[in-house]
Every structure is written in structure tokens, then in C-alpha cells.
Amino acid sequence: MTTTLTKTRRPRNVTHDEGPRRSRPATRRRNWLGGLAGWLWLAVVAVPLYWTLITSFKARSRYYASNPLVPSTDPTLENYRLVIESDFLQYFLNSVVVTVGAVVPAVAVSFMAAYAIVRGWRMRVLRAMNGLFLMGLAIPLQATIIPVYLIIIKLHLYDSLPALILPSIAFAIPLSVLVLANFIRDVPKELFDSMRVDGANEWTTLWRLAAPLTRPAILTVSIFNALTIWNGFLLPLVLTQSPDRRTLPLALWTFQGQYGVNVPAVLAAVVLTTLPVLVLYAFGRRQLLSGLTAGFSR
């Protein structure tokens, strides 16, 4: 199944043209239907976000009385103060450590593996390895959480941040290898050959030639993995228990348990945990979106 992700059988010269796309024929009439649907969807997406944002600034007493779609006339930061004072910084740091600690090695080992698989396709052992990684895409890896829990206990890592990092790396490998291999395949063979003639070994070729040429793909895979791991909930839920090991999504959930009746405070927590990724999104939007479109629709 996994190959469904890989390639469409279209002429290559068309699919890989990254140059400016030709616009649709100018004779086209305006697409009223599409436009209407587009704006409708905008409302579906934006209203809950808008409501969450403005409610998080409402005083608790106001929340029950005011029109939910009108911002408070005297916005308060009280909810945010409450959230930040409940160890928000600690959870934030935990999330950063787990995300960076998992994404960097995950992408590095996946890249090495993808390179080996593309370059050593004639070797049976590497083809088998590729098959193994692809299988990971077909299997909901969350189903393995019970043995993962057991292994983490046996390694004496339960309730630590490495307990979250190690399985996160493993779960990130299948998709990373697949996407990176797709991009490495596009590096012209002649370049590899000329590196070999120059006496470079695989390690040098990997980092000096393949990595720079596939940098956009590496970035995309990194961002995608970072999002997945940053937002992860099941692993922290199952593999940690101490409050000071919580990552943001888990902290959010426990916070709701504590302050469930204080809805504006819960929503302030939602906004605060979301803020870091939204800031990154504001800066890396183009890279992320173009990378994702290219990475998955090939």
C-alpha cells in the first residue's frame, strides 16, 4: 500500500517542474461556486479559532453573560496569568526537549537509511529494510503502545523524557525514510559517480552531496515530525506520571481536569500551548506547505 504515497505515473518532466506554474487559461469565467465554498470553509475554520481567542481574554464572570462572538470590552490577562503560574514554562521546556531530542536523530538516521536504500537498491538486505519501514506506514504504531510501555519500564526509563524520545524516533522513521528516499532518487546519478571518481566515500557523499541537494525535503520532514511529536498525547500519557515530566498537550488535559469549570482559563491554556507552533507557522509557512504538497502528492 505504501507505494501509493510514492509516485504517480505521470511524465517526470511535468511533475518535477518547480518553476513558476502557468496560470489557468485567461478565458476562464470566474468560479463563483468555488469562491463561495472557499469563504464558507474559511468561516468553519475561523469561527472556533476566533471564539477560543476572544473567550480566553474574558473574565470568568463575563463568560457566562456576554455574547460569545463579541470580544470583551475590558479584556483581562488574568486567565493567562493563572496558566503561566501553573508551571507552563516547565511543560514548554519539556516539549522542546522531547521534540528537538527526537526530531534531530530521527531525521538524521532516516536520511542515512534513505540514502543507503536509494544508492544500494541492488542489495537485497537494503530492499528488505525498505520493505520493513514501509510496513510501518500500514500499521497503526499506536497499537504497539503496551509493549513499548513494558520496554520503557525494563530500560528503567519510565517517567523520564528519554522515554518519550526513543519511541517518537521509531514512529517517525517510516514516513521520513519514504519521503526522503523519494527526493534522493531525484539527485542525478552522474553527480554520485563524479563524487566517487573524486575518491569520496559514502559518508562524505551523503553529507556533502545528497544532504545539501535535498535540503528542502529534510526541512519539510523535520517540520512535519516536529509537529507530530510536539502535539503527541498518547506517549506522554502512558509513559510518564510526574507533573514535572508533562509535555504541553498532556499538561493541557490535566489543566482542564483542575480548572474545568473555569472555561476562559482552559481556553487561555489552549491558546498558550498553540502559540509556539503558530509563531513558527507564521515564519515557516511557505516552506512547510510547499514541502508538504511536494512530499505527499508525488
Next chain:
Amino acid sequence: MSAVTGPAQRRRPRSALPWLAAPALVLFVGFAVVPLIGVFALSFTTWDGIGAIHATGLTSWRKVLTDPGLPHALWVTFLVMAVSWAVQTPLSILLGTFLAGRQRYRAVLGVVYFIPLMLSSAAIALAYKALLDPNFGLGAGLDIQALSKDWLGRPGLAFGVVIFVVSWQFIPFHSLIYQGGVQQIPQSLYEAAQLDGAGRVRQFFSITLPQLKYTIITSSTLMVVGSLTFFDLIFILTEGGPGDATRVLALDMYKRGFQASLMGPASVIAVILVLVGLGLALLLRRLGGRDAGASQLEGA
């Protein structure tokens, strides 16, 4: 094949390539393949999650397979999968096609469209839980009767809410995939259709949709296998309730294993999840009509 590789390998007997793949292999085997085998093994045991593990043969299997909760969980899982696919796919294709256009305002809309993609399921579930509150949520606050229902308290409604929130969260991702797919369709096809006098709707059904075939399979595969892993969203939104109305397999596994301390039966559920995932993936691949090895080789 081996006739070709044999001599080639002899000429370069010690290729460093397998070693480059080794770290990924070790990590993947250690935390994905071994657990995969482990979950199968654990399904023949009794374990409370803390104490000793006892091999008890088919006890856990018998327990789960005779439990009327299992067909229900399977049914709910299947329903979530099918309905969310049926809702998400057409909308994602339309949005993706729409976004592939070049007008500036579409790009601006796109900025907002993809925000749900960044949010954690936990954050989304909590926001929607508050938003849908029958007494203080959006509907009640606006005094709109139709919206101030006990959304999460009634089985049918709760199921609908799960589908809606899932779609809200994942349509952006899939429309992105379709956007990429549409942009790869050669313009010449549209130009030819234009000359033949085909309208927009005709072009969509005769060119865009057929050309998106493999993109649809890609997206559907991700959707279907992904739907098996919906856990955090449903866990926070409904906890599987009301009653068992939204108790999907993944949630069932967690509740049996980590809440009721029945790791044996929970492992049985996990094995079923794996089998369902593999079965669906094979089915979808067959639909795609492509052979994994061949298509991989093609690019090598």
C-alpha cells in the same frame, strides 16, 4: 535479479551502505518491530501493568472475542473511518482544487485554512468541548436553539461531533495533498478541453478527478490508517461516551489496558487493530493496482 547483483557485489565486497541504514533499523526494530511482536505475545498473557506477566494461553482472546463490546467497538471504528472518509474526501478534493488556482485571495484564505493542521488534538478537543457546551457554549450564548443541544451527551450527536471535529482537523492536510496533485496535472489537458468547449464542471470530472486517482489513493490510505489511531481527540472529547457510542478500538485498548489494568485483553485489541490496519492497507493497494516492489524499483 541475483544474477545481476551477484558479480556486482563481489566487486565491491564491503559496501558501507548497510551500515548507514543500521541506526534507523536498530531504532525501528527496537521500538516498533519488537513491540509489534511483543503485543502479539502479550495477547496470550495476563498482566496488570505492574506485577509479573503470566502466560495464560487463549484466556485473553476468549475474553475479548466473547465480549459483546468488541463487535460494537469494531463497528464504531469502521463507522468513524467510513463516514469521516466520505465527508473529508470530497471536501478536500474541492478545497485542494480551489487552492490550486492562482488568485491571490485564495493564497490568503489558505493561510487560515491550515491553522488546524498546527494544533494538537488535545487543544482542539478542549476548545470544542467548551464551544459545544449546552449551557454556556456558542449556541447557548447566541441563543440559537438549533445549536444549543447536548452535543456530547447524546450518542448520535456525539458521533456526529467526532466526525465534524476530525474533519475540521484533517481536511486541511488532505486538501494540501490534493492541491499538490492538481498542480501536477499538465495544463495542456485543460487547454485541449477548453478548445473542445468543455465547461468547468466537465473539466473537473473528465480531467481533474481521473488525474487525481493516485492522489486519492494516497490520501485515502493515510486517512483510513490514520483513523485507526484517533485516540487523543476522542479520549478528551467524549471519553468514548456517551455510553459506548464513540468507543473506537484504540480507545478500547487504552481503557482496558491502562485504566482497567487488563493488559492481556488490551493486547488482543491491539493485535486486532494491527490486523485491520494491514488488511485495509492491502485492500487499498489492490485498488491502486500497483505493486510495491515495482513502483519502488521504477524510481531507483
